[in-house]
Amino acid sequence: MTPTLDDRGAQVLRLVVEDYIETAEPVGSRTISKKMGQVLSPATIRNIMADLEETGYLCQPHTSAGRIPTGAGFRYYINYLLARRELARSERDLLQKVTVEGVSGADDVVRHASRLLSNLSRHACVVVVSRYSHQALRSISLLRASSDRILLVAVLQGGWVQHRLIEEDAGLTTEELEKISGYLNEMAVGLTLPQLRVRILNEMRKEKARYDRLMRKALLLGSKALADSVPGEVYIEGRANILEQPEFAEDFQKLKRILHAFEEKSVILQLLDAALESDAIQVSIGSENPVEGLPDISVVASGYHQGETAMGSIGLIGPIRMDYSRVIPLVEYTAHLLSSVLEHR
Amino acid sequence: MTPTLDDRGAQVLRLVVEDYIETAEPVGSRTISKKMGQVLSPATIRNIMADLEETGYLCQPHTSAGRIPTGAGFRYYINYLLARRELARSERDLLQKVTVEGVSGADDVVRHASRLLSNLSRHACVVVVSRYSHQALRSISLLRASSDRILLVAVLQGGWVQHRLIEEDAGLTTEELEKISGYLNEMAVGLTLPQLRVRILNEMRKEKARYDRLMRKALLLGSKALADSVPGEVYIEGRANILEQPEFAEDFQKLKRILHAFEEKSVILQLLDAALESDAIQVSIGSENPVEGLPDISVVASGYHQGETAMGSIGLIGPIRMDYSRVIPLVEYTAHLLSSVLEHR
DNA sequence: AATTAGCACTCGAACGGGTAGAGTGCTAAA
């Protein structure tokens, strides 16, 4: 599929991409010639660049400017030319420390990781926790919250806690509540929330004929609590990093589109969707990303999991001109870290 | 203190402010003359405006431009000249509906309100929930979260739920846990979280001499859970509205400062701090606000409460040139709404 | 056959002058 380049072409492409990542300016033949130690003259480079332009890897913003990489150029770079710059020991330690230390719930873990990742990368970091619903239940408890409200607390496999208030007028005594709790627990443990929901609906059909008032109550409360599906959470840290990118500072329209996107949970979810199920890094460059109307950003994301279950994804959002050689190892490491920290919860 | 203006001066000031709020452009004498139905000629208006400039209510960005109001000008306008534009019935209904409907926890209530308020006002809306710690406890429960973690769930007066995971290696049985729960509950009910903390520390001192193992455990767990103070929450909705303001679209530096501020919880807390204790609307104009380095924004905020307890504040953040006549009633109504909705939780 | 020097060409950014227009302040008349 992708046309393969000869060595020289590849090297020039690599240098152009890397220079452009660094400067955000079109790259000229002279610059590349210098970077190669003047093994080839600017004129030769020009010929090579003209070829690269024909192949679709480079383009010119206008006739008398240098070249900038196209989406395809970046794609080729990432697929074949990228030299990963692994994290420094100190960075790994920092991430590890911050992620583990002084945080209690699994929610805190991902938030801390996100914050730090955005700081280290100087890009906006997004974490999606979408798969509460894939985690098995460890326990369910019902607590009285007020005279007409009951609090259902669900502890999931691995540190996630969900709670929900249910309206409930029939004055249940503490003992009854405990009994109901017990019923629900018996049904629930080991199931996921959606599975529990289905089970409750089934039981309700059977139960109609039966007599146990409390069991009926248990089913009713359970079905109320699970009526709406479990929402995912989206945390975004370091949005303001977007402002530091010259391409967005100069083009206000692009900036607006991006910052608007950050306000819409659904858009963010779409952007990171591809990474959800996979443990491998997903990179979507510019118009490759699944959201129409955001052709100017790249997303580098990876799923993270808890035991066998995919739990969500973490990713960076920045300009197409991201420093992939650094950003990819960063995201990768953080995702692995999350997975391993969460495993022991 | 504040110099009082004669009728004409006040009217001109009012018209200048209102025109400037609308257009974001310096206002000329001709415009004002027209707005007054040409009762006075531009030349006269110029004299009046020159007076207003001397008094410090207006200023000129440069010699041959119209006038724009100073901070003091806005302050005078808000204190003495503002004509409130009350909300339409439909808006009140909408706010009421969205705030009450389909939400369960008190947290949801404020978030929904915030979102809607930002939409109605077209400004960024901030809600602070800082006073969990002022709410009395209704109940405390301990649940086993995993083999080495216990989940403490605290239900506060009025729909707020706090939970925290505590590391705990000594394998406690369910019965023991229940008993400990009971101990804590006895101590806790009716106290606020900080009060409970103090009480636990006191009891610990006394308890040292005594013998009850479970009671000691209860105190230990309680003190662990309450070690760090209760954090407040800050929700920001509609940040992107800032981008629609011409003054920020044109001045990138200002924009950056504001969006950076949104990333720092502490800055936001400072901005809304004055509103916390008070039920009355607080307006801080430009450099009046307590945060250095944000002289270009105004904050219109009000506290909201639950029963007798101040719970937090809700406010709008926008350019100095906000439409106060509309924004003030909006915030006021929403804050009252929050207070009344939360009261019945 | 590949490379390169040389050169004409193109385009954008930066600079400067000139103009139009909005708005002012001042003065003198009403």
Place this chain on the structure above:
DNA sequence: TTTAGCACTCTACCCGTTCGAGTGCTAATT
């Protein structure tokens, strides 16, 4: 006290010029 009149000021905008970076092409060189 108000206002008409007028000179003045300043900005925004347009336009032409220049400068420089970078190109493509061609012909000479290796």
